[in-house]
Amino acid sequence: MLAYFVHDLNPFLLEFSSGFGLRWYGLAYVAAFVVGYWLFVWLARRGYSDISPAQIGDFITGTALFGVILGGRLGYMVFYDWENFIANPLVILKFWDGGMSSHGGMLGIIVFTWIYAKRAGVSWTNIGDNLVVVAPIGLFFGRCANFINGELFGRVTTVPWAVQFPKELYGAPPETARLAVSEAAQINPKWTTISDVIENVRNSPELREQLAGTLSPRHPSQIYEALLEGAVLFTILWILRTRFRLPNGVLTGIFFIAYAVLRFLGEIFREPDAPMVAWLSRGQFLSLFLIGIGLAFIGFAFRKPTWAPKFRP
Numbered sequence: 001m002l003a004y005f006v007h008d009l010n011p012f013l014l015e016f017s018s019g020f021g022l023r024w025y026g027l028a029y030v031a032a033f034v035v036g037y038w039l040f041v042w043l044a045r046r047g048y049s050d051i052s053p054a055q056i057g058d059f060i061t062g063t064a065l066f067g068v069i070l071g072g073r074l075g076y077m078v079f080y081d082w083e084n085f086i087a088n089p090l091v092i093l094k095f096w097d098g099g100m101s102s103h104g105g106m107l108g109i110i111v112f113t114w115i116y117a118k119r120a121g122v123s124w125t126n127i128g129d130n131l132v133v134v135a136p137i138g139l140f141f142g143r144c145a146n147f148i149n150g151e152l153f154g155r156v157t158t159v160p161w162a163v164q165f166p167k168e169l170y171g172a173p174p175e176t177a178r179l180a181v182s183e184a185a186q187i188n189p190k191w192t193t194i195s196d197v198i199e200n201v202r203n204s205p206e207l208r209e210q211l212a213g214t215l216s217p218r219h220p221s222q223i224y225e226a227l228l229e230g231a232v233l234f235t236i237l238w239i240l241r242t243r244f245r246l247p248n249g250v251l252t253g254i255f256f257i258a259y260a261v262l263r264f265l266g267e268i269f270r271e272p273d274a275p276m277v278a279w280l281s282r283g284q285f286l287s288l289f290l291i292g293i294g295l296a297f298i299g300f301a302f303r304k305p306t307w308a309p310k311f312r313p
Contacts, residue, residue, distance in 0.1 A: 004217045006164045007150045008202035028145035032138030033064050039134045047310030048241065049130045050122040059116060063131065067109035068138070075104010079286060080274045102139065102229075102263075103286045106256075109135075125249035125301065126308055132255035133237045140230025147222035150198075154219025154269045162217035166198045168271075169215075176214065183210040221270040228262040245311050249301030256294030260287035 015021035037060045041053045051059060076099040077085035077092050084091055113131060117124035146152045153165040169177050177194055184191040187206050191197060201207050236258060240251060267283045274282035 004162050004164050004212065006201065006208040006212050006215065007166060008208055009148045009150065010202055011149045024148045025145040028141035029064075029068075029138075032141045033060060035137045036060060036134040039137070040130055043130050043133065043241065048308045050126040050309065051120065055120070059127070062116060063109055063112055067112040068105045069100075071108015071111070072100035072102065072105035075101035075107060079104065079282065100142075102142075103283075103290070106259075106290070123248050123306060125252060125297070125306070129241070129246075129248055129251035129308070132252050133234075133241045135255070136230050136234035136237065140226050140234070143222045143226035143230060147220060147226070152222055152273060153271055154221030154224070155271050156216045157219045157269075158217060159219065161220065163220045164212060164215035164217055166201050166211060166215065168218070169194045169197060180211060180214050183207075183214065218271065219269040221266060224269055225263070225266040228266050229259060233258055233262055245307075247301040247305035247307060249297045253294040253297030253299075253301065256290045256297065258294075260290040260294070263287045 011023055011025065012021040013024055013027055037056060040049070040056050040060065043049055044051065044053045044056060049056075073092055079101050081091075081099065109131065110128075113128050114124050117127055150165045150167045153163070153168065169180050172180075180197055181192065181194060184197045184200070184207055187204060187210070188200070191200055191207075197207070197211070201211060233255070237251060237255060240246065240254065264284050264287050267281045267287075270281070270283070272281045276282070277285040280288075
């Protein structure tokens, strides 16, 4: 039997007190915005953007706050936790509990960039094309943070690189959860809940050894998605942006279509975290709508083509 890695990574880069500190998840957002800002400025200085390098800081900040964070959080509540949201709408403010939807973030960004473009008097599709080129950087860092947190893990598998995620106990059959807690209590009588098990697995080699015989080996689907939605998608869009002359809006359309296809593939290996829609996971079902949005952007782009400053006569 393979000795699979029992996930024991600390979600905190620095923990000042129990449950309070600098989390890798928050750092991932900061890194995404910093790298995204730098790349957007690089594109603007070379004539790909209708907004100047001096304007990009305000634009990225607004996109982060109103598009990514607000849109992502609202999308999660609507798409994945609707009943809880209806019962207590203020739960949307509990960002620290986790729960962000990439689909919701994308819709939030669409709305914010449209409003920003109208107020600034610039091409909506032009700034959108540059934004989608750098967006996969954020997706990459976000999926890496998901892996560090041990959340959104994959389906059961026997591949040699499988990982055993303690957080599967939250949704495990009652007998499995009871067994894990019972084994943990034998090591430390104070560990009497699933949360205690998950919290202390990173500090107890003995507990990790016990859990290795209880937890299921699973695909590290967060890493798959980081590579697909992050590295692969960024490479495709960067090449298209810097090597080809395309009308404003085409890259935005390609982003939505390519993201949907790559997300669809990644979801094959991911454990569904919401009820299935027919034979599709919730992520796959929502991705179908992104394909339609992408085709609409491409159709309008070629119907009345406009160009980035670099490509204008």
